[in-house]
Amino acid sequence: MKELQHSTDQPASTNITQPLAGCSADVPEIWQNLYAEARQLVADEPALSQLVHDVILSRDSLAAALGTRLSRRLAREDMPRDIMEPLFTDIFLKHPEMVQSAARDLQAMFDRDPACDSPLEPLLFFKGFLAITTYRISHQLWLDGRRWLALYLQSLSSEVFAVDIHPAARIGCGLLLDHATSFVVGETAIIENDVSILHEVTLGGTGKVTGDRHPIVRSGVLIGAGAKILGRVEIGTGAKVGAGSVVLADVAPHHTVAGVPAVVVGQAREDNPAIEMNQKLDCRGGCGI
Structure with a gap:
């Protein structure tokens, strides 16, 4: 493992022998490292300061950062950011296991992709990570019976990230979706x-x-x-x-x-x-x- 260099219902299946469990992660530590990386990024590249302040430095948790980053990428006239961001953030806060899965995905991309020098890179730029995290929201909406909104997010993800994942699919954590197109x-x-x-x-x-x-x-x-x-x-x-x-x-x-x-x-x-x-x-x- 690489080390950081800086401080509706899902159909039941009869063919599953291993549950999609074991997705725990030390989210506070990961968030602390992301925050430190973000501060260094702003010092190194001031041109990105507005993005980094909005997504990371003005937030108090990974849940809030995820909601902000995705809403910045996905907001549209039919669902503007001021509606989308609190919706996403609320889902992450109510379902901390989703944040743990996202943290595991960030770590997987950092560990396995030699082109990735920090978990901050997938959070800000990698559409594979952003697409799978969008799926996680749509999947929770699907489980909550909000089928139409789940399908709307699937459609948006396909349009924005060129990744088409049905919200009823079941996906574990620690996923590297490389390039993703x-x-x-x-x-x-x-x-x-x-x-x-x-x-x-x-x-x-x-x-x-x-x-x-x-x-x-x-x-x-x-x-x-x-x-x-x-x-x-x-x-x-x-x-x-x-x-x-x-x-x-x-x-x-x-x-x-x-x-x-x-x-x-x-x-x-x-x-x-x-x-x-x-x-x-x-x-x-x-x-x-």
Whole structure:
């Protein structure tokens, strides 16, 4: 792990063996570090002082900072910031587990992305983090029975971040959504904790089947750019999906698949590919698929 250099209802599933739990984080410490980073940022780059003061330095908590940052990005004429910001902040304050999940996401991006030098960068600039945090709000609204508002936020996120996640999907914490453009997640998809996903990945359905029809992605999975995983297939714990693959069948834990359609090409060398971010295919006897 990198160290900081500065001080409606969700459909039930019968195929879930691991709950989306274990998302605790030391939010006060993370907030203190973000605040210190923000003060240094203003000293180093005064041109960003208005943004940083508004999002971080004038706030008293990560919950408030999240509500402010998202409302700055998503506010529109039909829902201006003076309506959106208190709505978002109130949801975060009422559901501290959402703030803990966001903190885990910030830490995951800092730990796994070599281009990220501080957790402050995703909070301010990374649309993958902002999109997944918007999803977390829409998911809570969905659970609260506010279906139309949840779908409105899904639509906004798709427009602003080019990320389309249905609010009924179930997503854990510690998610690295790298680059994020064209990431699509269907209504009944499930993503467990500590997963890393690159851009242009689709977790979709097939045809017009109803019910549980989207993929389950277990903890520790690494999904390469452009992969399409379709149907109620399960990507097992610690598996790897090669870039550009089309996955139509279950993938066993700690196996590597690639190709169109995807086939097993080896076993993941890492215990947790999502953490290691090694996208080599681990092929047996070469990768002549």
